[in-house]
Amino acid sequence: MKSVYLTIDDSPSLQFKKKMEYLYSKNIPAVFFCIGNLMEQNFPVLVEAIHKGFYIANHSYTHPAFSTIDLKQAKYEIEKTDELIEKLYQTANVLRPAKWFRFPYGDKGDLKRGFVFNRFKKSDKNRKETIQSYLRDLGYEQPAFEGVTYNFMRKHHLFSDIDWSWSFDVAEWALQEKKPTMGLNSEEKIIDRLNQKRPKDCRGFLGFEKRWISSTSEELLLLHDHEKTSSFFPKIIDELQKLPVQFLDFTSFLKN
Numbered sequence: 001m002k003s004v005y006l007t008i009d010d011s012p013s014l015q016f017k018k019k020m021e022y023l024y025s026k027n028i029p030a031v032f033f034c035i036g037n038l039m040e041q042n043f044p045v046l047v048e049a050i051h052k053g054f055y056i057a058n059h060s061y062t063h064p065a066f067s068t069i070d071l072k073q074a075k076y077e078i079e080k081t082d083e084l085i086e087k088l089y090q091t092a093n094v095l096r097p098a099k100w101f102r103f104p105y106g107d108k109g110d111l112k113r114g115f116v117f118n119r120f121k122k123s124d125k126n127r128k129e130t131i132q133s134y135l136r137d138l139g140y141e142q143p144a145f146e147g148v149t150y151n152f153m154r155k156h157h158l159f160s161d162i163d164w165s166w167s168f169d170v171a172e173w174a175l176q177e178k179k180p181t182m183g184l185n186s187e188e189k190i191i192d193r194l195n196q197k198r199p200k201d202c203r204g205f206l207g208f209e210k211r212w213i214s215s216t217s218e219e220l221l222l223l224h225d226h227e228k229t230s231s232f233f234p235k236i237i238d239e240l241q242k243l244p245v246q247f248l249d250f251t252s253f254l255k256n
């Protein structure tokens with residue numbers, strides 16, 4: 001049995017409610033990393049999600065690649081959505097349980113553009129640390145995820161940073177691309193990848209460690225709440241449950 005934390009990025013889409021209710025019906029805990037300007041358009045469904053026990057986290061305001069924006073804008077992206085989430089929990093009349101952040105494209109603003117495992121890309125450590133300090137000052141944190149034991153994640157300090165990482169990307173987002181990443185141009189290929197022992201990862205070279213389904217490590221799983229892959233969403237969840245995958249809850253990481 002594979003143990004997995006489910007995290008979903010780019011919420012809330014117009015199909016958010018359906019996905020959220022599907023997960024609820026299956027009793028699957030999830031964190032939704034939300035884009036601020038989408039939150040403003042879909043506030044009530046997010047309140048509902050909170051009442052159903054899901055967690056709402058920060059995924060910036062306009063979803064930029066942080067390596068391409070200046071530091072002032074980076075601070076704004078973080079703070080603006082932080083305020084929206086604060087307002088959301090107040091509206092829901094629920095104490096905000098934690099402050100969690102994930103960068104769009106996994107781009108920490110260090111000029112590596114999210115290719116964290118690519119040792120040939122130069123990293124601007126000062127820039128990265130400045131943006132990390134914006135998160136730290138607001139009280140953001142990433143749990144230690146001690147059950148996620150991959151060396152490649154430890155080696156690249158992905159758990160010592162404030163922002164949340166992921167260990168397995170379902171990569172269903174590739175279906176929306178004109179030239180799909182890693183040749184993932186059909187739902188079958190995405191499902192097939194779930195069954196592979198060492199699927200490719202688009203963040204760069206991963207070494208020879210056992211991966212995904214053959215590893216004993218827990219996983220931080222990444223899915224997306226995109227319009228175009230909405231009808232595929234329940235199928236992915238069903239396929240994961242066939243594997244079988246056990247979805248872990250986040251309660252041990254909460255403050256309140």
Ligand SMILES: [Zn+2]
Nearest residue numbers: 009010104105
């Ligand atoms: Zn995103």
